[in-house]
Each structure stands twice: as C-alpha cells, then as structure tokens.
Amino acid sequence: MIQVIEILIVSTCLIPLIYFYSVIFVKGYYDLYRLYLSIKTNIKKYLLIYISKISLLILSIAFTIALGYVYGLIFAILNTVLSLLIIPKSFIKVTRRFLFQNLISDFIVTCLTVLSLTIKSEIGYVFLVPEVLIVSSVILSYYINYPIEEIIRTYYLKKAKNKIKQANNLKIIGITGSYGKTTVKNFLAEFLSNKCVLVSPGNVNTLMGLTKFINNCLTPFDEYLVVEIGVDKLNGMKKYKRLLNLDYAVITSVGPQHLLTLKSIENVYKVKTDIAYLLKKDGTLFYNSDSVSYSKKFNGLKTVSFSSNDYKIISKNGEPAIVNFDDISIKTRLHFDSSVLNAYCAYEIAKTIGVNKKTLIPKFERLEEISRRKKIIKKGNKIWIDDSYNINFNSAKESIDYALKLQGKKCCITAGLVELGKDKKVYLTKFGEILAKLDSIFIMNNDFSGDMLNGYLSNGGNIKNVIKESKFDKVLNMCSNFDVILVLPIGDKYNLI
Incomplete structure (x- = not known):
C-alpha cells in the first residue's frame, strides 16, 4: 500500500514538471524553426541540437537515479554547454537575447528535473517534500513572472496615456501598411513642419517601443503625434488600443509582406484594415485604393481614398517626376511612382487636416526619397x-x-x-x-x-x-x-x- 502511495506521489509531482518542460521545449523549438525559415540555416544543425538535448536530459535522469543528483546536475550543465557549441555563430549573432533566455530556461528546467528525481530515504519511506516544492516552484514561477511583466507594461502604458491626455490639443495620426509607412510618415512631417509635430523615430513601430518614445519625448505643447504601427500577427492591431486612440488612420498599402507569419495576402489585408478599430468615432481613415478595397470595418467612419489614378506622372529616362493633379503641375525631386504615391498620400492627409494648399506645394517640390528607401x-x-x-x-x-x-x-x-x-x-x-x-x-x-x-x-x-x-x-x-x-x-x- 505504501509503495502504491509513493508511486502516486511521484507521478503527481512529475506530471506537471513534464508538462512544464514540454511547453518550454515545444515553444522554444517552434521559435527555432521559424528563425530557421527566416535565416535559411541548415536544418541538420537544429536537429542535432534537438537530439542532443533529449539525449542529455535522459542521461541526466538516468545518472540521477543511479548515482545521485550531483551527477545529474553535471549532465544538465553539459546540456547547456553543448547547445552553445553546436548552435551556429551566425544564429547566435542574430538572436543573442533569445538564445540566452532559451539556454537559461533549458538549464533551470533540466536541473529541476534532476532534483525532482532525487529520492531521499527517511525512516523507511520516500521523503518527497523538497521535490514537491521544487516542482511547484517551477509551475508557479511562470504564473508569478507573467503578471509581474504585465504590471510593468501596464505602468508604462498608463504613464504614456497620461502624457497624451496632458497634451490637450494633440491629434494622433497612426500609419500602417505593408510598405511605405516610414516614407509617408516623413513626408507628412515635412508637410506639417509649421506645426508642433512629434514623429516617431526610424521604424519604431511596436507597442512598447511607441510607449517608451511617448514617455520620453511627448510634451503638452505638441499638436500632432505621427507614429508607425507595425503588425505581423493576426489580431495584432488590437493591443495598440491600450495606448492609441487615433484621430487619423492611414493604410499605405497591402502586399506580400510578413507572409511567413501571416500566411496569406488575405490575412495581411485583415490585420492592416484592423487599424479602423483604433480610430475615434469622429476620426478619419485614409486608404490606398490601389491595393486596399473598402471594408465593412470602415462603415460609420469618415474615409478618404487615394490612388495613382488621382494624378498623372510625367517622367522620361529616369528623371524626377512631374506630377499633375487639381490643375496643379509640380516638378518634384522624386524618381519612383511609389514615392509619388506616398507623397500624394501625405499631401491628402495634410490638406484634410487643414493645412493651406499654397504652403503644401513648395514642400511637395522639395520632397526626396529617404535613405535606404529608393x-x-x-x-x-x-x-x-x-x-x-x-x-x-x-x-x-x-x-x-x-x-x-x-x-x-x-x-x-x-x-x-x-x-x-x-x-x-x-x-x-x-x-x-x-x-x-x-x-x-x-x-x-x-x-x-x-x-x-x-x-x-x-x-x-x-x-x-x-x-x-x-x-x-x-x-x-x-x-x-x-x-x-x-x-x-x-x-x-x-x-x-
């Protein structure tokens, strides 16, 4: 009877531990597989890592049972060291932070597996209290750590929201799209240069990246905040609702970008048009009708479409384009059709906001393609x-x-x-x-x-x-x-x- 109870207790302790390790293992190697697809590294190297980790985990358990937990811990250390030696240097350079976190979690879980199998004999029966505590701590650590991270995120998000509220006259412009976001953002900043405008730097376009930027840079005197919104996962747009309530939303384009995670153009269209959910009730949505068709999500919103059919380009032998629209002819410094479209998009936004057309034309003429983008x-x-x-x-x-x-x-x-x-x-x-x-x-x-x-x-x-x-x-x-x-x-x- 005692042996049956002991087996039940051991099984009860091991099942959550095995589950916890499986979650880490499967998630970790799914991430590795995605990274393999991105950087085209030889899959054999990852299979070698996978097999070596399984083998060393089994050896760790076997040596623990046969010789004690000290030898099991030695094999846990070998498990981590071998991973460092096997993983290609190029992979380490690309994902150093992820690699460090993955190896540490592997090492900790392997050690805990070893310790949970350490059997101590006390007055004729198996004493399992330390093992129960160890297994419980592993499981609880996840549920404790995640809320702490969420509390930290919430603190900074709330701080950023308060800064936005303090800027009483602030209008927020959010720009998303498969490509053209940064160019439209920079062109729009030029058109609004007579205003107090704050523009997110470079390609900072994640929720916490924008949160940090707003906390560090936004002042009560800013009139316009122009930000990029990057999304590469389904339903990824909704998280931005925690920070942004847009006055103007812009969809620059929908095309074959982030297909590794979004799988299809249809999904790309879905996540980009989700920006409509971030708009205020009286907000305005601008969208490129060359690649974005009208969506039910736009119902009830004020919408402004723009396309390459709204103007005519005159260009010969690669010379800068002359653009004609609204009985206006503009000799630009832009060489590419997509650059002209992005400039026209920014022009339409500025015009809708209320910037005088006469001040926009000279600025349109001065626009140039930006570094590393044509x-x-x-x-x-x-x-x-x-x-x-x-x-x-x-x-x-x-x-x-x-x-x-x-x-x-x-x-x-x-x-x-x-x-x-x-x-x-x-x-x-x-x-x-x-x-x-x-x-x-x-x-x-x-x-x-x-x-x-x-x-x-x-x-x-x-x-x-x-x-x-x-x-x-x-x-x-x-x-x-x-x-x-x-x-x-x-x-x-x-x-x-």
Whole structure:
C-alpha cells in the first residue's frame, strides 16, 4: 500500500514538471524553426541540437537515479554547454537575447528535473517534500513572472496615456501598411513642419517601443503625434488600443509582406484594415485604393481614398517626376511612382487636416526619397539606387524597372527576399526572372539556387553573370565597372555611403 502511495506521489509531482518542460521545449523549438525559415540555416544543425538535448536530459535522469543528483546536475550543465557549441555563430549573432533566455530556461528546467528525481530515504519511506516544492516552484514561477511583466507594461502604458491626455490639443495620426509607412510618415512631417509635430523615430513601430518614445519625448505643447504601427500577427492591431486612440488612420498599402507569419495576402489585408478599430468615432481613415478595397470595418467612419489614378506622372529616362493633379503641375525631386504615391498620400492627409494648399506645394517640390528607401545617389558618372531596406518583391521589382530605364551597364547587389511564406516559390521565381534583365548580380548570402535560379535561367540569365561574394567591400570594388548599381536588401550592418 505504501509503495502504491509513493508511486502516486511521484507521478503527481512529475506530471506537471513534464508538462512544464514540454511547453518550454515545444515553444522554444517552434521559435527555432521559424528563425530557421527566416535565416535559411541548415536544418541538420537544429536537429542535432534537438537530439542532443533529449539525449542529455535522459542521461541526466538516468545518472540521477543511479548515482545521485550531483551527477545529474553535471549532465544538465553539459546540456547547456553543448547547445552553445553546436548552435551556429551566425544564429547566435542574430538572436543573442533569445538564445540566452532559451539556454537559461533549458538549464533551470533540466536541473529541476534532476532534483525532482532525487529520492531521499527517511525512516523507511520516500521523503518527497523538497521535490514537491521544487516542482511547484517551477509551475508557479511562470504564473508569478507573467503578471509581474504585465504590471510593468501596464505602468508604462498608463504613464504614456497620461502624457497624451496632458497634451490637450494633440491629434494622433497612426500609419500602417505593408510598405511605405516610414516614407509617408516623413513626408507628412515635412508637410506639417509649421506645426508642433512629434514623429516617431526610424521604424519604431511596436507597442512598447511607441510607449517608451511617448514617455520620453511627448510634451503638452505638441499638436500632432505621427507614429508607425507595425503588425505581423493576426489580431495584432488590437493591443495598440491600450495606448492609441487615433484621430487619423492611414493604410499605405497591402502586399506580400510578413507572409511567413501571416500566411496569406488575405490575412495581411485583415490585420492592416484592423487599424479602423483604433480610430475615434469622429476620426478619419485614409486608404490606398490601389491595393486596399473598402471594408465593412470602415462603415460609420469618415474615409478618404487615394490612388495613382488621382494624378498623372510625367517622367522620361529616369528623371524626377512631374506630377499633375487639381490643375496643379509640380516638378518634384522624386524618381519612383511609389514615392509619388506616398507623397500624394501625405499631401491628402495634410490638406484634410487643414493645412493651406499654397504652403503644401513648395514642400511637395522639395520632397526626396529617404535613405535606404529608393534613394538615388550620383557619384561621378555612376548612379547608385539605394533600396537596401525595402525587403519585398513589389519594391524590388519597381527598383529594377527603374534601373532598366537608365543608360549604361547595370548590376544589382542583393541578399534575396525573405518572409515569403507559402508563396515563396512564386515570388522567388519572379524575382529571378526580373534579375535576369540586368547585366550582373552580386549575391551577398551565397544563396542563388532553387526557385530564384530557375526563374533567372528561364528568362535568359547567364549563370556566369552571377557573382557570390559575402564581403561588402569586395563587392563595392567589383561594381567599379558598372554605370548603374542597384542595392536591394543586404542587411543592416552594411553602410552604402
């Protein structure tokens, strides 16, 4: 009878522990798998990690039962060390924080597994109180830690909300979209430059990132707050309701971006149009009708659509565009159709807000493409097209089409496209096809195979014109023989100019 009770007690203690470890294990390796898809690392290395962790966990348990918990803990340490040795250096660089958290949690849970199996004999029966406490602490730690993190988040969110309330005349403009968010934000800031306007820096577009920015920078005297809103998960827009109550919402575009997490264009459309839920009842929604159709979510809202049909572009041989609309002709400094559309979007917002049209026209004329987003740089007799931030097919295609309008020998520097999800084959094939129109391709990540290669060859591309080189300085030297150099996404660590 005592043995049966002991078995029941041991089982009762182990079941929650096994469950807890399974949750960490499955979640951790699901994240690893997603990261593998993003950075295209060899899956065999992750399988090796997976197998080694399982093996060492089993050995830890076996040695604990046979020799005691000290030996089990030694194997728990080996488990962590082996993970550090096996995981590729490139992976560590990309996800250092995640890796550290994952390894620490693995180490703690392995140690607790070992300790929970340490059997102490006391007056003829198994004494399990320490084990019960250990297992309970593991489970409780999750439920204690999460509320603490939530309390901290709530504190800073409440602080930011109070700062917004203190700015009595503040109007909040939220911008979302697959691409064009930062460009529209910067153009709009220029149109509103005569006002007290606060603009979120760079591509700060997460809930807590915006919370920190507002807490640090917003003053009671600001009239306009312009922010980007980034969403790459279904229902991800709703969390921003905790911070933002928008006067104006903007959808710049819907396209093949974040397909790894959102899976389909339909889901991209859904999450981007969810910005309507952040609007005040008397708010205004601006949307790009070229890629966004009217949604039921817009019912009851004041809406303003804009599209490339609202104006006419006159441009020859890659020269800056002349834009005609509303009986106005504007000679701009913009070279790309998407840049003109983004500028027109910002113009419509500013006009709706109430900025005098006469003051907007000179500012429209001064707008230029911003750094790393289709920036044209002329150095001597060479033209550089810096589109190294926009990592999506539509943007890459537009940049290549523009390069083809220019005179001279043309090359492209790229590391390919990512986050394409189930449509990866289609987009990589198309990407290869349009790359074949250029004279040479420099591949920064040494990956020019599969669908991209098939597309390249099917459209007449010559494999001899594809150069694989991971060192950016060497690539720049090899580009000296070209007249037009297009730089597509190559990673943040490279600085073109």
